[in-house]
Amino acid sequence: MEKSEFERVIEQLPIGACIINQDMTITFANPTFLGGLTIRQPDLVGQPLLTVFEEQARFLKRKIDSVFILKNPSFSYWQQRPHVFPMRSSRPITGDESQMYQNVQFMPLSNENAEVTHVSIFVTDVTAEASYFIQQSDLKNALEDEHQQLKALHQELKVAQKKMLQSEKMASIGQLAAGVAHEINNPIGFVSSNLETLKDYALKLIKTTQTQKKIIVKQAEDRFIKLLEDVYERQGVDFILEDLPELLDESLDGAERVKKIVNSLRDFALSDEESWMEVDLCAEIESTLIVLKNELKYKVQIEKQFPAEPVFLWGKASKIRQLLFNTILNSLQAMVSGGTLTIECKQEQDKIKLIIEDTGAGIAESDLERIFDPFFTTKEVGQGTGLGLSEVYTITEEHEASVDVLSKVGEGSRFVFVFNTPKSS
Known part of the structure; x- marks a missing residue:
């Protein structure tokens, strides 16, 4: 009875959910996950995840491997990767069908021996965040209403005076934009610099670790080599050494994108x-x-x-x-x-x-x-x-x-x- 009720709850969740085993085979997918897909798949159970979602296979494999090896959850936010799975979403403002913007969680499922045997994937629709832009539109309309109230007075002025008022308004906006750009530039500057330094440190540590391992394998007794390999396996060291440079590259890329946006805002605001x-x-x-x-x-x-x-x-x-x-x-x-x-x-x-x-x-x-x-x-x-x-x-x-x-x-x-x-x- 309890299992039946649990299954009904899972099937009615407004969050897409699926489970995969260590062979990357799908063992469960709820109706929300199946119904949201834009690809025709009558039943995903028993199919290999990386074959069904071939375009995202490399990303999915890296995320899932990290859960199996490190035994910790992993996350993918829509700002970083908006469309992990090919799913549709109905925008709440217009009702138009569009690609779903997703937050994806990769959660470990362990047995009684604390071994991770499966990974559950939860897909949350965050397309509604587009409502932010409606708020911006409302703010713009409010500002335009203020301009409309001044229109009767502006009509009595000469064309030159009207243009001067508009220039002053644009200058005020420019000063505000320049101030915002300056405030953002400072922290993003040292974040980028620290990330560059961190990447350099990481590459040196990776090279040192790999060299140390080679030396130990050549010189140490078998029992020390086995101990080292056991530590590497339990801590997922090989995976960390492979994944760390890519994580730092993604972080540097994000910081560079922020720089470009800030520079464009600053350039637009120049006198x-x-x-x-x-x-x-x-x-x-x-x-x-x-x-x-x-x-x-x-x-x-x-x-x-x-x-x-x-x-x-x-x-x-x-x-x-x-x-x-x-x-x-x-x-x-x-x-x-x-x-x-x-x-x-x-x-x-x-x-x-x-x-x-x-x-x-x-x-x-x-x-x-x-x-x-x-x-x-x-x-x-x-x-x-x-x-x-x-x-x-x-x-x-x-x-x-x-x-x-x-x-x-x-x-x-x-x-x-x-x-x-x-x-x-």
Whole structure:
């Protein structure tokens, strides 16, 4: 009776669960695990885990081996590896089917002799964390509502005054972003440095340990060699020596990714009071896409068409960043239900051409002539200030460049910028 009740509880858990033995064969899988899979597998019991999930076999084997050898649980969080198993998840906000973001736990199962005979795998759906981005959207809408309340006063000011207010707002945001980037840079700097040193220490210790073992095996008596091998086996030393460099490489890779994000945030926040210089257009696009990562997630596919060599234009870096930010953000906001954002930059003789194209809602022909006017917007009340594209046009004129817009309702919009190449010294 108790076993039957236990089985019913396991089958109804909203967490995917399966069990494997020492041969990596699946001995149990609950309905949540089976039902979430996107691959057609009527019954997984009796099948080899590493064959069924071939793409993740190397990762799964390393995790499971660590549980059998070290007799400790192992974990995989979605930030590190979002899709361990090919599973679907229904997003709570939109109801759209998407890949499940997972936290995976690998837990040892021991017998009465404390020997690990099986490993249980628990898969938890954490896709709901996408609600974080809804909170960010609500915050943005609240800020835009404040701008809307000031609109009546702004209309009475000259265009120059309106642009100055917008510049001050962007400067405030820039100062905040620069401060955040500075605060993060300090700890991530010494973490990266310590990890590099730790990796160097680890490699030296591994080499020393391996050399010591070789010497002992050659010189020591059989009873000492057997004792050493027993210690190595019980402590999982061979596995640790193999796994340690890879763990440190993963940690260094994570720290490097944080550095790139912080550097992009810092670059975006730089003051626009700067000299004219050569600006690497493709690099600035990459930086802007990192800053806009929250807007991109879950809905927009990015297609980049960049030449092999860097493309330099003559201008102010912060202004170009603002132009890219406003134009790309405008395209993303036009693709409410998802779509494709295509960005192309190329050099044609003495000119640089930048094309930003989306598959969004498009712009009505009657509105095309007004999209660069200050405070003109087709968005609903509270959804936009109408200053973004106006600023884009001002920056374009300041750089003695040109911009053309082609758009069709229901199909999307295409912004084509033409800039000057760097001036020869």
